Amino acid sequence: MAPSELRERIKEVAVDHFNTNGYHGSTIRQIANEVNCSLPMIYYYFKNKKELFDEIIKIDYFDLLSRQSSQLQSEKIIDLYTEFVFKLNRLSDYERKVYRLGIKVYLSFDGDEELKEIMDVWEQNITERHHQIIAPHLSHTQDPQIIVRTLIHLLEHLIESIVVKNRFLSEDEIREEISVILHDRN
Amino acid sequence: MAPSELRERIKEVAVDHFNTNGYHGSTIRQIANEVNCSLPMIYYYFKNKKELFDEIIKIDYFDLLSRQSSQLQSEKIIDLYTEFVFKLNRLSDYERKVYRLGIKVYLSFDGDEELKEIMDVWEQNITERHHQIIAPHLSHTQDPQIIVRTLIHLLEHLIESIVVKNRFLSEDEIREEISVILHDRN
DNA sequence: CCTTTTATAAAACGTACGTTAGATTATAGA
DNA sequence: TCTATAATCTAACGTACGTTTTATAAAAGG
Numbered sequence: 001m002a003p004s005e006l007r008e009r010i011k012e013v014a015v016d017h018f019n020t021n022g023y024h025g026s027t028i029r030q031i032a033n034e035v036n037c038s039l040p041m042i043y044y045y046f047k048n049k050k051e052l053f054d055e056i057i058k059i060d061y062f063d064l065l066s067r068q069s070s071q072l073q074s075e076k077i078i079d080l081y082t083e084f085v086f087k088l089n090r091l092s093d094y095e096r097k098v099y100r101l102g103i104k105v106y107l108s109f110d111g112d113e114e115l116k117e118i119m120d121v122w123e124q125n126i127t128e129r130h131h132q133i134i135a136p137h138l139s140h141t142q143d144p145q146i147i148v149r150t151l152i153h154l155l156e157h158l159i160e161s162i163v164v165k166n167r168f169l170s171e172d173e174i175r176e177e178i179s180v181i182l183h184d185r186n
Numbered sequence: 187m188a189p190s191e192l193r194e195r196i197k198e199v200a201v202d203h204f205n206t207n208g209y210h211g212s213t214i215r216q217i218a219n220e221v222n223c224s225l226p227m228i229y230y231y232f233k234n235k236k237e238l239f240d241e242i243i244k245i246d247y248f249d250l251l252s253r254q255s256s257q258l259q260s261e262k263i264i265d266l267y268t269e270f271v272f273k274l275n276r277l278s279d280y281e282r283k284v285y286r287l288g289i290k291v292y293l294s295f296d297g298d299e300e301l302k303e304i305m306d307v308w309e310q311n312i313t314e315r316h317h318q319i320i321a322p323h324l325s326h327t328q329d330p331q332i333i334v335r336t337l338i339h340l341l342e343h344l345i346e347s348i349v350v351k352n353r354f355l356s357e358d359e360i361r362e363e364i365s366v367i368l369h370d371r372n
Numbered sequence: 373c374c375t376t377t378t379a380t381a382a383a384a385c386g387t388a389c390g391t392t393a394g395a396t397t398a399t400a401g402a
Numbered sequence: 403t404c405t406a407t408a409a410t411c412t413a414a415c416g417t418a419c420g421t422t423t424t425a426t427a428a429a430a431g432g
Contacts, residue, residue, distance in 0.1 A: 027388080027389065027390085028389080028390065028391085029388080029389075029390090039390095039391090040391085040392080040393095043390090043391070043392080048390075048391075049390070049391090
């Protein structure tokens with residue numbers, strides 16, 4: 001599992017193919033071809049096609065999620081969440097493709113049940129986290145359950161727009177939409 | 187193109203396979219097998235695999251979208267949109283799978299560029315429609331652009347939850363979230 | 373009742389897939 | 403320098419794919 005330049009390059013190309021053609025539509029031959037290595041080299045670094053796919057999700061995707069969510073702490077929550085989403089515009093090509101592939105698996109559009117279950121556990125944790133972050137900032141007239149749920153739904157959609165649909169969202173756009181939900185309105 | 191029982195059955199099974207395994211992961215043999223017909227029968231009713239996939243999107247998916255959006259007219263917009271989303275819980279199995287497959291194509295997770303372009307045109311039209319529906323109901327202190335944008339983003343997420351993630355959303359949940367965005371707050 | 377059309381299937385064609393065997397070259401440690 | 407390990411490739415194996423050919427039953431029309 002030591003990092004080799006070729007090994008990393010294979011993952012880069014694989015992520016691209018899995019994204020574009022799906023697991024079944026991607027072939028080891030095409031990947032080897034684009035990497036400019038022979039076909040068995042892929043089996044030298046990865047047990048088989050499935051483990052190549054799984055490693056991308058289990059390691060690269062969850063690393064990315066961890067890094068992103070670790071910055072979820074600040075006083076001003078509108079700024080916090082705006083930045084949280086806005087930063088996705090600046091992901092590297094590779095990171096964005098990994099993220100996109102992860103969402104594909106999360107929606108059960110690719111990958112298998114095992115990966116999906118790992119993601120469901122993650123989702124549950126991150127939802128609790130959002131509750132803890134947001135609840136203290138809400139006025140007593142607001143129902144925290146509803147606000148947090150609605151915010152999470154909006155956030156997930158914004159993330160999907162940037163990462164999956166490859167759109168650029170400006171900081172203003174993001175802040176405006178988050179503010180619709182989080183602004184106090186007594 | 188006349189409706190034959192077998193022809194419809196093939197589409198039913200195909201939609202299921204395309205959903206679960208993607209275009210490339212689905213095989214004509216598997217489909218024929220599950221339909222309990224011989225393999226060439228699929229070529230009797232459809233030119234090839236691609237046209238089978240395309241027909242599901244171009245005809246069944248867009249029929250579904252049309253039927254759904256045609257009911258977008260009412261005085262009370264919160265009720266209107268609540269009902270609009272809530273009704274998705276009651277889609278037939280086939281309709282839900284068609285819808286799910288359509289979203290998969292919309293997110294460029296399957297299908298080809300041609301189908302995606304048809305969807306982008308549709309999206310543009312439906313966005314304008316939402317603006318016309320919502321704008322008259324907003325107070326002058328609200329920026330219609332932002333409210334409509336945010337609402338559409340929330341709606342798309344709710345639809346995705348029901349159709350793609352296969353969740354049941356209660357009428358109350360839906361109304362609560364839509365109200366967070368649409369409630370007047372002067 | 374014969375003929376045309378519609379509906380069906382068995383078998384095969386060529387191709388491409390995931391994967392492995394076996395051999396060869398480069399690298400590095402003693 | 404010799405040897406062991408790591409990195410690489412050519413070639414092949416068996417399988418499964420999309421699609422077609424060809425033939426045969428069933429249905430319909432006159």
